[in-house]
Amino acid sequence: MKSFDSMWASILDVGRAAASGGYRRFAWNDADMTLREWFTGEATARGMSVEEDRNGNLWAWWLPDGWVGDPRDAFVTGSHLDSVPDGGAYDGPLGVVSAFAAIDIVRERGITLTRPVAVTAFSDEEGARFGVACVGSQLTTGALTPERALKLRDAEGISLAEALTSSGRNPAHLGADPTLVDRVGVYVELHVEQGRGLDLVDQPIAVASSIWPHGRWLFNFTGEANHAGATRLVDRRDPMLAFASSVHTARGAAAVHDAVATFGKVRVLPNGANAIPSEVMAWLDARAADEQTLSALVEAISAEARTNAERDGIGLDIVAESISPIVEFPDDTRRRLQTALGHLGDIPVLPTAAGHDAGVLSAKVPTAMLFVRNPTGVSHSPVEFAEAIDCHRGAEALADVMADYVAE
Incomplete structure (x- = not known):
């Protein structure tokens, strides 16, 4: 899968620590800013408009021909681009790269859109720098208040407010997104599995059932x-x-x-x-x-x-x-994913003990998750891994789900 492979190769060295081979892609550091530019470049290359919302989350929009007005009821997919200290390459970026690759696949199939599609990269999902996970999605849903967020400090004593200002953002803009429910019809996040559930049953793809509290x-x-x-x-x-x-x-x-x-x-x-x-x-x-x-x-x-x-x-x-709290992904959304992927046979349904932006957004909009096999089961480590063929299968599966939601 040429587009997936070229995108993946283009970010492999961003934020990688020479000593460990792991990544240090922390919120608003140089690596994070480079990946934001990469995101914008990939979106622009596909003719997608890009916006950074009030909380630093990136949205790339693919709109149906003739669409008038703001996006609404969109099929949204993506993940995050930041990492834990010395983390692996797949946690987060796999979902973003797969989202762009899925758009390429859907376009190659000649499918006509009936609703908008967005690729997202949520800000500071890991919480590695300021100590609170899913800052971007929590702010957007109102689960995290701007007052608390702006007081967060990193190990050097730099506050989130100071980091935002240094990167050219206005801290006063932080807050809940009142348009979220109208704009997002469903959010489907693809993620490398952080465990060995799929490896143990020898399957490349799974649908999530829940996220542990x-x-x-x-x-x-x-x-x-x-x-x-x-x-x-x-x-x-x-x-x-x-x-x-x-x-x-x-x-x-x-x-x-x-x-x-x-x-x-x-x-x-x-x-x-x-x-x-x-x-x-x-x-x-x-x-x-x-x-x-x-x-x-x-x-x-x-x-x-x-x-x-x-x-x-x-x-x-x-x-x-x-x-x-515990997140139980909606039964109807999960079943729709399983139906869209029915041609692949029986799709495993697995819970996860790892937190995700999909879990945060579930309080406001319908959400679902796809997992891609991790043969080692190791995550948050430089040895985190997924076979290229399984990554390709994941992008294809995401395209199948996208097509099910947006096809005319």
């Missing part, structure tokens, strides 16, 4: 900085001990609840090899099949952390930074 919690352990050599053990107020215990607790509690829990991001002050820490900030990512289980899981981890903190004479503050 999930969230991020900041555990702020506070103690007392002191000399690592001269301070007696009995005189220490070391927050690292309670944090370390919490890491083990999270793993055990997740197993008990048939869920997942991870402390994957940590900041230590003063972060000296010969100093007892004064503060350990640790972010818990927790996910479960239902909201009751998620709540019980986080409470179990929190209770044990509080007990350990009290034992060690340190402070502990736990703040829920973001919580996303």
Whole structure:
């Protein structure tokens, strides 16, 4: 598939870290800006008009001949272009590249549009820079307020407001999109599978059934900085001990609840090899099949952390930074995708524990997801992978779904 392959090759080196081979495509950094220019170039090459909405999300429009007025009831597809630190190539960009490739396929079939089509690239989906996921789609749906968003800061202390200003955007524009429901008839996001469900059943494509509820919690352990050599053990107020215990607790509690829990991001002050820490900030990512289980899981981890903190004479503050409820993709939308792909045989229907913009948008508009096989099951890593033939199959499947929605 020539158009897919050429697009994919053109972005492979953008934001790639030489040391790890992974990507550092963070919101509003140089790599992100380069990919935004790439998006605009691909859209323009196809005669599509491009807009950046008030929240930094990109929209490329393909309108039916003779269309008058603003787009409405559109078939929208796409994903995001940013990455986690040292992430893989496929998470996000696969959906955007496949969306443009699907348009090429539909055009090659000579299909006449009956409704608008849009390709989107949502801003800051991973939350790698400012700590909150799906910033662009959350702002657009009103799930995240501009007031909270603008106060977010990255590891260098730069606020989102400052980052937007530096990139030539106006922070005052952030806010919910009142036209979203009218413009979007359905949003279908294609994504590399972040797990091995498809590999285990030897299938290249799946339709999503749901997204597990999930969230991020900041555990702020506070103690007392002191000399690592001269301070007696009995005189220490070391927050690292309670944090370390919490890491083990999270793993055990997740197993008990048939869920997942991870402390994957940590900041230590003063972060000296010969100093007892004064503060350990640790972010818990927790996910479960239902909201009751998620709540019980986080409470179990929190209770044990509080007990350990009290034992060690340190402070502990736990703040829920973001919580996303379960998303059940609409049955009728999911069945329509399965019908459109019926010629491929039985299409697996799988849940996912990974968050997506489709999950955020589902609160406002009909949404669905397609997954492309990941033979390793590894994601958020440089070794994330999908076979070229499966990527092509994914673009073809997306084109089949697009055609079902827009064909005359």
